[in-house]
Amino acid sequence: MLLPSARRPDDASASASPNGTQRGSSTSCASGLVATGVREDPLVVVPGGPPLLQVVGITAGEHALMGRVGTALVLEKLAARDPLLRTDPARA
Numbered sequence: 001m002l003l004p005s006a007r008r009p010d011d012a013s014a015s016a017s018p019n020g021t022q023r024g025s026s027t028s029c030a031s032g033l034v035a036t037g038v039r040e041d042p043l044v045v046v047p048g049g050p051p052l053l054q055v056v057g058i059t060a061g062e063h064a065l066m067g068r069v070g071t072a073l074v075l076e077k078l079a080a081r082d083p084l085l086r087t088d089p090a091r092a
Contacts, residue, residue: 032060032091033057033059034059034060035063036055036058037055037058038056039053039075039085040053041054056075056085057089058074
């Protein structure tokens, strides 16, 4: 999912709490992905436009690690395995 950046809490390097709500929807799901991380999309550039954001499904363990070392670092390490950061419920 891509969202235009508006420098809000859903800005790059943001994350949402497990079992919280985002835009009125529950993030709780059977997939094991319990939160989202947000980063600037590395592949999509809009000339003269704002950066686009990529929302990434995050496991409980990854979310806990984000709380200790930061969202950007965890997403960077995940991108080393999958540069597109496809949301993969099998990681959970």
